[in-house]
Structures are given as C-alpha cells and as structure tokens.
Amino acid sequence: MKNIAIIGSGTMGNGIAHTFAQFGYQVNLIDINNEALEKALNTISKNLDRQVAKGTLTESEKTITLSNITTFTDMKSGIAQSDLIVEAATENLELKLKIFKDLDTFAKPEAIIASNTSSISITKIASVTNRGDKVIGMHFMNPVPVMKLVEVIRGYATSNETTALVMDLSKKLAKVPVEVNDYPGFVANRILMPMINEAIYTLYENVAGVEEIDTVMKLGMAHPMGPLQLADFIGLDVCLAILRVLQDGFGNPKYAPCPLLVNMVTAGNKGIKSGEGFYNYANGVKEAVVASKFS
Incomplete structure (x- = not known):
C-alpha cells in the first residue's frame, strides 16, 4: 500500500x-x-x-x-x-x-x-x-x-x-x-472518558478547583497532563460526543456526561480550540478559569 x-x-x-x-x-x-x-x-x-x-x-x-x-x-x-x-x-x-x-x-x-x-x-x-x-x-x-x-x-x-x-x-x-x-469507546476512550467525566464531576461538586484536581492526578498518579487540561486539549465537544456514545452503547448511567460538561459545550467553551474550557488560553497563556464559573 x-x-x-x-x-x-x-x-x-x-x-x-x-x-x-x-x-x-x-x-x-x-x-x-x-x-x-x-x-x-x-x-x-x-x-x-x-x-x-x-x-x-x-x-x-x-x-x-x-x-x-x-x-x-x-x-x-x-x-x-x-x-x-x-x-x-x-x-x-x-x-x-x-x-x-x-x-x-x-x-x-x-x-x-x-x-x-x-x-x-x-x-x-x-x-x-x-x-x-x-x-x-x-x-x-x-x-x-x-x-x-x-x-x-x-x-x-x-x-x-x-x-x-x-x-x-x-x-x-x-x-x-x-x-x-468493536465495542463502544474501544479501549482508550472506554477507560479515559469516565476518568475525565469524574474529574469534571469533582469540580462540579466543588470538591476542588481546576488546578488542584489536575495537580493531584499529575503528581499522585504520574499523569503527564491533568484530566481537565487533557479534556481541553481533546476538545470538550469531542469528550461529550464520546460519553454519549458510551452511554447509548452500553445503556449504563455511569457514562452519563456531567451537566457541567454539557453546559460548557452548549455555551461554546470547547477547550483550546475555542480559547476557553477549564483553562483560558488567551494570548497564548494557560490560566485556570475562576471557580465561580463552574458552580
């Protein structure tokens, strides 16, 4: 070929x-x-x-x-x-x-x-x-x-x-x-997306802030990038689409996307591609969005 x-x-x-x-x-x-x-x-x-x-x-x-x-x-x-x-x-x-x-x-x-x-x-x-x-x-x-x-x-x-x-x-x-x-999410996203979704729920329920959640996963689990930053990198709209495929494919409520993710995508905040997600990327600088926006 x-x-x-x-x-x-x-x-x-x-x-x-x-x-x-x-x-x-x-x-x-x-x-x-x-x-x-x-x-x-x-x-x-x-x-x-x-x-x-x-x-x-x-x-x-x-x-x-x-x-x-x-x-x-x-x-x-x-x-x-x-x-x-x-x-x-x-x-x-x-x-x-x-x-x-x-x-x-x-x-x-x-x-x-x-x-x-x-x-x-x-x-x-x-x-x-x-x-x-x-x-x-x-x-x-x-x-x-x-x-x-x-x-x-x-x-x-x-x-x-x-x-x-x-x-x-x-x-x-x-x-x-x-x-x-061939099953919903295959391997990579079947494992990754529930983790990202749970990180978003952790923020949504005010357990910790954006940088705190990402720091725990980077330093505690040796991830090169925290799950919220990774979601921004993938595209929040893509994350939402994949979670819906998982939810529909398995019929299991554990894959239901966090309401915060749904709201952010609806508002047009899709991560790096739109300039703002869990972080703001204006002027080429990554800064965590203020917590009040997620409550």
Missing part, C-alpha cells in the same frame, strides 16, 4: 497525512474547501519545522515530506487510485455514514477503508458499504506525529487479512498498533 487518501484536514487529518508522507507514502489530503487544506499544509509545515529544530528531521526530508502530499476538494478524484483511505472527519455518526457510502462507491474494489473514529462502531460504519471485510478502525492519538499508539479496531466483518495489513502498515509508520474489538 503506497497510495493513501485522508478524508478531513483538521487536527487529526493533517497529523495522519504528515505521518504517512514523512514515511514515504503518497498522500492525497481531501477536504471540502481549499482554505481548510491551505491551513492544514501550513500546520504540517510548522510541525515539520519543529522536528527540524529538534534535529529529528533534515530540511531535505521536510521538503520531500511536503512534496508527498497532494490536496483535493473532490473526493472522487482524490481516492480513485488509493490503496488505503483513512476517514478523519468530525466525530458524528451521520456524517461518517454518508462519507463511507461515498467512499465505497468511488474507491477501487480492493481498497481498504479505515476510520479514525475514537468511539463510533466500526460495524455500524461498515454496514453502509459493500466491503465490510475491508472496513477497519485506525484510531491514531493526538498529536499523531508524536504519539506511538494506534488502536486497530476490528468490526464484526473485518477480515484477518485486512487486520494484518493495517497492523503491519502501522508498524511501518513507527507506531505501536494494538488490536481491539
């Missing part, structure tokens, strides 16, 4: 494109408008500059990486010759089902179609295609060029051959693939 298409050029999409291109794959990066694609290329270029500054990449390798990426606004053209297509659109079931219907129509019959979904059922996504054996989850972690883990999720119909190919491909990207089965 040498020709890769990435659907969606946001944070995850451009990171996945960056990683494949850096390892010599020909990447078609696809989004609905040129503005989004230009922003993605600028982000990739800046991230490559960081690697050059750290000495992990040369200037010539940066140039080659960027030359391996071609942008498209037309999906049909962008995926026509692709061996692997990775969907990295917003974590929205209806959107993903529409995309996969189109991908199944336009992609060559032997192409594998993967989703970077962090919680949505691969089996459900595959059900709208005629190639369930070639549909799989390929859940990268953010930031993609840095994080080693790839959750490889087998849907009900995913074949052994498809799984083996994607596991091997992940290793060729210097990642560590972990094969998991």
Whole structure:
C-alpha cells in the first residue's frame, strides 16, 4: 500500500497525512474547501519545522515530506487510485455514514477503508458499504506525529487479512498498533472518558478547583497532563460526543456526561480550540478559569 487518501484536514487529518508522507507514502489530503487544506499544509509545515529544530528531521526530508502530499476538494478524484483511505472527519455518526457510502462507491474494489473514529462502531460504519471485510478502525492519538499508539479496531466483518495489513502498515509508520474489538469507546476512550467525566464531576461538586484536581492526578498518579487540561486539549465537544456514545452503547448511567460538561459545550467553551474550557488560553497563556464559573 503506497497510495493513501485522508478524508478531513483538521487536527487529526493533517497529523495522519504528515505521518504517512514523512514515511514515504503518497498522500492525497481531501477536504471540502481549499482554505481548510491551505491551513492544514501550513500546520504540517510548522510541525515539520519543529522536528527540524529538534534535529529529528533534515530540511531535505521536510521538503520531500511536503512534496508527498497532494490536496483535493473532490473526493472522487482524490481516492480513485488509493490503496488505503483513512476517514478523519468530525466525530458524528451521520456524517461518517454518508462519507463511507461515498467512499465505497468511488474507491477501487480492493481498497481498504479505515476510520479514525475514537468511539463510533466500526460495524455500524461498515454496514453502509459493500466491503465490510475491508472496513477497519485506525484510531491514531493526538498529536499523531508524536504519539506511538494506534488502536486497530476490528468490526464484526473485518477480515484477518485486512487486520494484518493495517497492523503491519502501522508498524511501518513507527507506531505501536494494538488490536481491539468493536465495542463502544474501544479501549482508550472506554477507560479515559469516565476518568475525565469524574474529574469534571469533582469540580462540579466543588470538591476542588481546576488546578488542584489536575495537580493531584499529575503528581499522585504520574499523569503527564491533568484530566481537565487533557479534556481541553481533546476538545470538550469531542469528550461529550464520546460519553454519549458510551452511554447509548452500553445503556449504563455511569457514562452519563456531567451537566457541567454539557453546559460548557452548549455555551461554546470547547477547550483550546475555542480559547476557553477549564483553562483560558488567551494570548497564548494557560490560566485556570475562576471557580465561580463552574458552580
């Protein structure tokens, strides 16, 4: 598999494109408008500059990486010759089902179609295609060029051959693939999101403040980032969407999102992406939001 298409050029999409291109794959990066694609290329270029500054990449390798990426606004053209297509659109079931219907129509019959979904059922996504054996989850972690883990999720119909190919491909990207089965939240978010939700409840019930909660988890449990800061980094809207997938998928009230999280997302406070979540990121400085806003 040498020709890769990435659907969606946001944070995850451009990171996945960056990683494949850096390892010599020909990447078609696809989004609905040129503005989004230009922003993605600028982000990739800046991230490559960081690697050059750290000495992990040369200037010539940066140039080659960027030359391996071609942008498209037309999906049909962008995926026509692709061996692997990775969907990295917003974590929205209806959107993903529409995309996969189109991908199944336009992609060559032997192409594998993967989703970077962090919680949505691969089996459900595959059900709208005629190639369930070639549909799989390929859940990268953010930031993609840095994080080693790839959750490889087998849907009900995913074949052994498809799984083996994607596991091997992940290793060729210097990642560590972990094969998991298709249940809500898979492994990473089934464990992570209840922890984040409980941290939000701890704040909501005024047990402690934002910085105090994060400090306990960093110093007491050796987490590199506290759960509230991590929620901001992931995106509070994404956290809420995943918790709702868990709640609906298991029918268990323990996954119900904290009312504070619901209110914050409703108000447009989604974390780093909106400039404010549990911390305020104005002027490039991270400061905990005053406690009164959470009561």
